[in-house]
Amino acid sequence: MRASRLLSIQMLLETHGRMSAPALARALEVSVRTLHRDIDELTTAGVPVYAERGRAGGFQLMPGWKTTLTGLTPAESEVVFLAGLAGPAADLGLATKVESAQLKLLAALPAPMRGDAQRISSRLHLDPVEWYREPDPVPHLPLAATAVWEGRQLAITYESWTQTGRRTVHPLGLVLKAGIWYLVAARERKVRTWRISSIQEAVLQDKPVLRPKGFDLAAYWRDAVRRFEAGVYTGEALVAATPRGLVELRRINAALALAVARATPPARAGGRSHVRMPIESVPHAAGQLLRLFPEVEALEPPELRQELRRRSTAAARAYRA
Structure with a gap:
């Protein structure tokens, strides 16, 4: 120690x-x-x-004095090789640099430790993209990364849900979340999150980034995720689910998995558990629950039952015709 x-x-x-x-x-x-x-x-x-x-x-x-790697433990050297997991480094345009750094690290390590250090990259592969989904095209990611590394402003043409506009931002950091790259940048002294795949054009500026004092990227991202999740779910529904229904609910997302963990067990053997699940809206919840019937039945609110009844009646009419 x-x-x-x-x-x-x-x-x-x-x-x-x-x-x-x-x-x-x-x-x-x-x-x-x-x-x-x-x-x-x-x-x-x-x-x-x-x-x-x-x-x-x-x-x-003293100026010019450098430490050596003799204090690097085998476990620490294996962790360093996690940087070589394919995908993110290549997206950022850093694949060649990562490979070069690994070669230098291997050369500096004692011979008995080299095999252990290389073993992790041959036995662990990271694939952050969800099933049945192609990764977003991110042609402007390397330029955004350059702006972050060099602390330079970036002029972007950005396509949001409502409009496309041009603006100059102060890049502060990059985040890879569930296979999607985001740029965290300040504009007009407010820190915001920009989806890299929504950037239509990008031009690197010569002006330096004005970084907020004490800005912490990890802390900002935790708060942003918490605010987003709190804003997504605007209501609650009560459902009755069979054991199979509980499994299906749990698979939808983390919020429903947490709701299932808090479910009220059935009052009698063979009965259904009651789950209070967060919902984004009545139409969205109806779409989720319709495909889970009869394993999951909505009990409340009444407007959700009414929407499910309307959709199931329309479906029955269409297939009967």
């Missing part, structure tokens, strides 16, 4: 340059007193760490 922490201090200083003692202690989740002892141990071992006093002071390494 101590050896791993000492290596982490070297990597943090090499990556971030000068860091204050409190900042290093927070990153390592130790006390400042423990950090000072670790710094003393590093300097005793010959690592050229020096301190600068003052308001902007802190610890840093």
